[in-house]
Amino acid sequence: MTRCAVFGTGSWGTAFAMVLADAGCEVTLWGRRAELADAVNRTHVNPDYLPGVRLPAGITATADPAEAAAGAEFAVLAVPSQTLRGNLATWAPLLEPDTVLVSLMKGIELGTTKRMSEVIAEVADAGPDRVAVVSGPNLAPEIAGRRPAASVVACADEDVAKRLQAACHTGYFRPYTNTDVVGCELGGAVKNVIALAVGMADGMGLGDNAKASLITRGLAETTRLGLAMGAHPYTFAGLAGMGDLVATCSSPLSRNNTFGTNLGRGMTVAETIAATSQTAEGVKSCQSVLDLARRVGVEMPITEAVVDVVHHGTPTRLVLKELMSRSAKPER
Numbered sequence: 001m002t003r004c005a006v007f008g009t010g011s012w013g014t015a016f017a018m019v020l021a022d023a024g025c026e027v028t029l030w031g032r033r034a035e036l037a038d039a040v041n042r043t044h045v046n047p048d049y050l051p052g053v054r055l056p057a058g059i060t061a062t063a064d065p066a067e068a069a070a071g072a073e074f075a076v077l078a079v080p081s082q083t084l085r086g087n088l089a090t091w092a093p094l095l096e097p098d099t100v101l102v103s104l105m106k107g108i109e110l111g112t113t114k115r116m117s118e119v120i121a122e123v124a125d126a127g128p129d130r131v132a133v134v135s136g137p138n139l140a141p142e143i144a145g146r147r148p149a150a151s152v153v154a155c156a157d158e159d160v161a162k163r164l165q166a167a168c169h170t171g172y173f174r175p176y177t178n179t180d181v182v183g184c185e186l187g188g189a190v191k192n193v194i195a196l197a198v199g200m201a202d203g204m205g206l207g208d209n210a211k212a213s214l215i216t217r218g219l220a221e222t223t224r225l226g227l228a229m230g231a232h233p234y235t236f237a238g239l240a241g242m243g244d245l246v247a248t249c250s251s252p253l254s255r256n257n258t259f260g261t262n263l264g265r266g267m268t269v270a271e272t273i274a275a276t277s278q279t280a281e282g283v284k285s286c287q288s289v290l291d292l293a294r295r296v297g298v299e300m301p302i303t304e305a306v307v308d309v310v311h312h313g314t315p316t317r318l319v320l321k322e323l324m325s326r327s328a329k330p331e332r
Contacts, residue, residue: 001024001025001026002020002022002024002025002026002072002073002074002167002168003025003026003027003028003072003073004017004025004026004027004028004070004074004075004076005025005027005028005030005068005069005072005075005076006020006028006029006030006068006072006076006078007030007068007075007076007077007078007079007087007091007176008030008076008077008078008104009029009030009031009033009036009037009040009046009048009049009061010078010101010139010140010150010279011046011049011050011140011144011278012075012078012104012138012140012277013029013078013079013104013317014029014043014046014049014050014055014076014140014144014266015050015138015140015143015144016061016076016104016134016139016168017055017059017076018053018056018143018144019027019168019170019173020058020074020076020167020168021056021057021058021059021320022056022058022091022165022170022171022172022173022187023166023168023169023170023173024058024080025058025167025168026035026058027058027059027060027061027078028059028060028061028067028068028072029068029263030059030060030061030062030064030067030068030170031061031062031063032063033063034063036061036062036063037061037062037063038049038061039060040055040060040061040194041057041060043063044057044059046119049139049278050141050144053144053145056123057075060245061274065090065091065094068093068248069091069096069099070094071095071096072078072083072095073099073100073163074099074100074101074102074132074164075091075095075099075100075102075123075128076117076279077101077102077103077104077105078104078105079105079322080105080107080279080281081105081106081108081109081116081281081284081285082107082110082284083110083116084105084116084120084123085109085111085119085123086121087088087117087211088120088124088331090125092123092124092125092203094258096247097186098130098272099130100130100131100132100155100160101120101124101126101130101131101132102132102133102134102164102165103116103117103120103131103132103134103185103282104134104194105134105281105287106185106188106189106191106281106288107189107192107281107284107285107288108189108285108288109288110215110284110285110287110288110290111288113183113201113288113292114297115181115185115186115189115290116123116133116185117131117181117185123278124125125203126205127294128155128156128157128162128181129155129156129157130156131155131156131181131291132146132153132154132155132160132161132164132181133153133154133155133181133184133185133259134151134152134164134175134189135151135154135184135185135187135239135240135244136149136150136151136152136239136240136243136244137150137239137243137244137246137248138149138151138244138247139248139251139253139254140249140253142265143172143173143251143257146172146288147172148174149172150171150173150174150175150176150239151172151173151175151176151239151240152175152177152178152184152238152239152240152245153165153168153175153176153177153178154175154177154178154179154180154181154184154185154240155179155181156179156181157179158177158179159307161177161178161179162177165177165186176238176239177237177239178238178240180231180232180235181229182226183226183231183232183235183236183241184228184240184241185220185229185233186222186225186226187226187235187240187241187245188235188240189193189281189289190218190221190225190242190289191218191222191248191249192221192248192256192280192281192282192285192286192300193218193256193282193285193286193289193302193303194215194218194219194222194245194248194249194284194302194303195245195248195249195256195260195282196257196259196260196263196280196283196286196306197214197218197219197255197260197305197306198214198215198249198250198254198257198260198301198311199213199249199254199256199257199258199259199260199261199262199263200246200260200261200263200286200306200309200319200320201264201266201320202257202260202261202264203260203261203262203263203264203266203316204264204265204316204317204320206320211250213251214249215245215246215249217302218245218249218302218318219236219241219242219303220242221244221293221299221300221301221303222236222245222296223236223290224298224299224300225293225296225298225300227294227295228296228298229296236321247279255276255278255279255280255281255297256280256281256282256283258276258280259272259276259282259283260317262275263309263310263316264286268285269309269310279307282306283310286303286306286310287307287310287311287332288312289303290303290304299317301323302323302325305320305323307323
C-alpha cells in the first residue's frame with residue numbers, strides 16, 4: 001500500500017487526502033493544531049474546513065510532522081504558498097531521501113518570484129525527479145463531495161508522474177500526466193489573480209461580456225508569461241490552464257473570485273480579509289506574479305490592475321477605465 005503524508009489540513013489538503021485514501025493509499029494528515037488532529041481522528045471529520053464531510057478510514061491525523069513523514073512515498077504540501085519555505089525547512093530533514101514532494105500550492109513566492117517547485121527543490125535539495133505538481137479545476141468542496149473532476153499531475157520525470165497518477169486516480173478524480181511543470185504552475189498561480197479581476201467585475205455588476213473578456217485576455221497574458229519562461233503553449237489550453245481558470249473565475253466556491261467580488265461591491269481589502277476564513281492566494285501572489293512578469297519582460301495589464309487595487313488602493317472603477325482606455329491593437 002502506498003503511504004502518503006499530506007502537510008496541511010485546509011480544505012484542499014483534506015480533500016486531496018480523501019482522494020488519496022479513496023485510491024487505496026494510507027494517508028497521514030498533518031496539522032499544526034493538535035486539537036484539530038484529535039478531532040479528525042476522533043470523528044473522522046475536519047470540523048474547521050470540511051464540516052459535515054466524513055473522511056475515509058484510511059486517513060489519520062497528527063500534529064507531529066515526523067510521524068506524518070515516516071515512510072511516506074509522497075509528501076503532499078498543501079500550505080499557503082508564502083509559508084512554504086519556512087515550513088519545509090522544518091519538514092525536509094524528516095523525509096526519506098527518495099520521498100516525492102508534491103505541491104498543491106498555486107502561488108509565486110514574494111521577493112524571490114520563485115515557483116513553488118523551485119522553492120521545494122531549493123529547500124529540500126530535491127532533484128526534478130522528486131518534485132511534482134497537482135493543478136487543475138479542483139474546487140475542494142466539490143471534490144470532497146466526490147463530484148467528478150479532472151486534474152494534471154506534472155513532473156519532469158514521466159515515470160514519477162505516472163506513479164502519482166496511480167496514487168490519486170479514483171472513480172471521481174481523473175488525473176492526467178504532464179512533464180511541463182513550469183506551465184502547470186504558472187497556470188495555477190496566475191488564474192488566482194485573474195479570478196480576483198473577474199470577481200471585481202462581477203461585484204460591480206459589469207455583466208458576462210466583461211467577465212468573459214477578462215477570462216480570455218487573462219489566459220492570453222498567462223500564456224505570454226509561460227512562453228517567456230519555457231512552458232509549452234498547449235498546457236494553457238488544458239486543465240492546468242483554461243480548465244482551472246474557468247472554474248476559479250466562475251464559481252462562488254472560489255476564494256479568489258469571492259474576494260474580488262467583495263472588492264467590486266465596495267469593501268476594502270482589510271474588510272475583505274477580515275471576512276475571509278481561508279487564504280485567497282492571489283491577494284499576495286498578484287505582486288509576485290507582476291514582479292516575475294517584469295523580470296522576464298512580459299506585459300500583464302490585468303495583473304497590474306489587480307495589484308493597483310489590492311496593494312495601492314486604486315478604486316476598482318478607475319482601474320477598469322484604465323484597462324478599457326489602453327491603445328487598440330491586434331488580438332495576435
